[in-house]
Amino acid sequence: MKVFKFGGASVKSAEAFRNIAHIVKTCGGDRELLLVVSAMGKTTNALEQIFDLAYSGQSFETAFQQCLSYHQEITNELFRDKTAPVHERLEHLFAQLRQTLERIPSGATYDKYYDQVVSYGELFSSTILHHFLQEQGLSNTWIDSRKYIQTDNTWREGKVDWNWTERTIKRDLTSLLQEQLVVTQGFLGGTNNGFTTTLGREGSDFSAAIFAYSLDAEAMYIWKDVEGLLNADPKYFEDTVRYPEISYQETVEMAYYGASVIHPKTIKPLANKLIPLYVKSFLNPAAAGTKICDCRFEVIAPAYIIKENQCLISFSVKDFTFISEKNLGTIFNALSEMRLKINMMQNSAISFSICTDYFPERLERLIQTLQDQFEIHYNTNLRLYTIKNYDSQSISKVTTGKSILLEQRTRTTFQAVCR
Numbered sequence: 265m266k267v268f269k270f271g272g273a274s275v276k277s278a279e280a281f282r283n284i285a286h287i288v289k290t291c292g293g294d295r296e297l298l299l300v301v302s303a304m305g306k307t308t309n310a311l312e313q314i315f316d317l318a319y320s321g322q323s324f325e326t327a328f329q330q331c332l333s334y335h336q337e338i339t340n341e342l343f344r345d346k347t348a349p350v351h352e353r354l355e356h357l358f359a360q361l362r363q364t365l366e367r368i369p370s371g372a373t374y375d376k377y378y379d380q381v382v383s384y385g386e387l388f389s390s391t392i393l394h395h396f397l398q399e400q401g402l403s404n405t406w407i408d409s410r411k412y413i414q415t416d417n418t419w420r421e422g423k424v425d426w427n428w429t430e431r432t433i434k435r436d437l438t439s440l441l442q443e444q445l446v447v448t449q450g451f452l453g454g455t456n457n458g459f460t461t462t463l464g465r466e467g468s469d470f471s472a473a474i475f476a477y478s479l480d481a482e483a484m485y486i487w488k489d490v491e492g493l494l495n496a497d498p499k500y501f502e503d504t505v506r507y508p509e510i511s512y513q514e515t516v517e518m519a520y521y522g523a524s525v526i527h528p529k530t531i532k533p534l535a536n537k538l539i540p541l542y543v544k545s546f547l548n549p550a551a552a553g554t555k556i557c558d559c560r561f562e563v564i565a566p567a568y569i570i571k572e573n574q575c576l577i578s579f580s581v582k583d584f585t586f587i588s589e590k591n592l593g594t595i596f597n598a599l600s601e602m603r604l605k606i607n608m609m610q611n612s613a614i615s616f617s618i619c620t621d622y623f624p625e626r627l628e629r630l631i632q633t634l635q636d637q638f639e640i641h642y643n644t645n646l647r648l649y650t651i652k653n654y655d656s657q658s659i660s661k662v663t664t665g666k667s668i669l670l671e672q673r674t675r676t677t678f679q680a681v682c683r
């Protein structure tokens with residue numbers, strides 16, 4: 265069997281849904297297929313805004329109506345029959361969402377209720393896809409991924425219980441897949457007491473990998489608006505090169521450094537079972553794309569990765585003693601508690617610098633926790649550039665004309681935090 269994952273761009277319009285049906289028909293092979301789908305277009309961002317308004321006690325009506333209209337317009341275009349069951353189903357889901365928003369208790373844990381709300385994006389899209397494929401003669405079962413991917417209650421980044429998840433998916437889906445297509449949601453998991461969790465923004469690739477791993481898939485495909493895995497994001501660079509084939513290791517590093525085309529957690533489960541991952545273009549499904557597998561390459565074009573919205577924080581000891589392992593331990597513990605991930609770090613005699621994604625509220629709490637022990641300074645609005653397999657030409661390509669705040673290089677990787 266195979267797993268196909270369709271992201272937000274693959275379901276952003278009625279036309280895009282029709283294209284999925286075309287891809288399933290033409291590339292689905294013997295159709296032992298599990299389809300994992302993300303929320304439509306930018307719905308997750310819209311739901312984040314709606315949730316913020318509701319959580320802070322403000323009216324969410326206008327944003328809610330916009331989100332509803334967007335889904336209804338596409339559904340109306342796909343299903344001319346006003347009595348088609350999809351319309352009622354969608355209405356019901358939006359009514360449930362409204363109820364969830366209206367019943368956020370005061371003092372509720374932000375992240376927990378975020379998950380209960382933002383998860384609706386994938387419920388909407390997968391419901392529409394299920395009904396649409398059905399109408400196209402592609403018989404399929406809709407399943408609720410929250411009942412298959414079990415996580416702990418680390419809200420917004422649920423940690424997967426792999427044994428339970430693999431066992432349950434294998435037990436319930438293996439024979440079902442022999443009968444028909446299965447449609448499910450990316451990004452979502454569930455706790456053992458019935459709460460929804462999410463797996464981290466852009467986590468649908470990871471969901472697909474969890475299903476592929478659990479079902480010992482022969483391959484997983486992620487359908488994107490690019491021709492494959494490129495050596496740079498074409499939104500930032502011209503003259504990009506497609507990698508026809510690339511190793512799990514190179515890919516996991518690119519994803520780790522921020523190549524947003526693949527969620528960083530996607531590769532490990534696939535590599536563990538040597539399941540090849542194909543990055544393919546939904547605009548040109550017949551084209552080769554990129555195969556990510558257990559292969560080795562001697563020379564590979566430099567890969568450029570940009571991470572936006574970075575924050576550079578420096579911690580200095582206050583009494584001119586050196587930064588010790590104990591100091592570092594204190595800083596690392598606080599970072600882990602605030603769920604701030606280090607994208608780059610550098611140590612000097614009396615100060616320690618880190619580059620992280622900028623989360624104002626988490627940074628504020630970090631400063632409050634550590635300000636008695638350290639002098640803390642930070643800069644925001646920065647970009648982290650990473651070049652894998654760099655040479656002098658590639659370095660000048662990204663750094664010329666920029667002010668570099670922190671720079672580091674290993675034998676294979678160059679990184680610079682720039683303004």
Ligand SMILES: Nc1ncnc2c1ncn2[C@@H]1O[C@H](COP(=O)(O)OP(=O)(O)O)[C@@H](O)[C@H]1O
Binds near residue numbers: 271466493494
């Ligand atoms: N190295 C890269 N190769 C290809 N695309 C990349 C790369 N780095 C970043 N991207 C960006 O990733 C986008 C596709 O990923 P994404 O937006 O997450 O898709 P989806 O949400 O539809 O799954 C592309 O449009 C491209 O701008």
Ligand SMILES: N[C@@H](CC(=O)OP(=O)(O)O)C(=O)O
Binds near residue numbers: 270308451
């Ligand atoms: N919809 C979620 C999960 C996801 O993976 O989306 P996409 O496949 O469109 O990146 C998000 O936007 O974070």
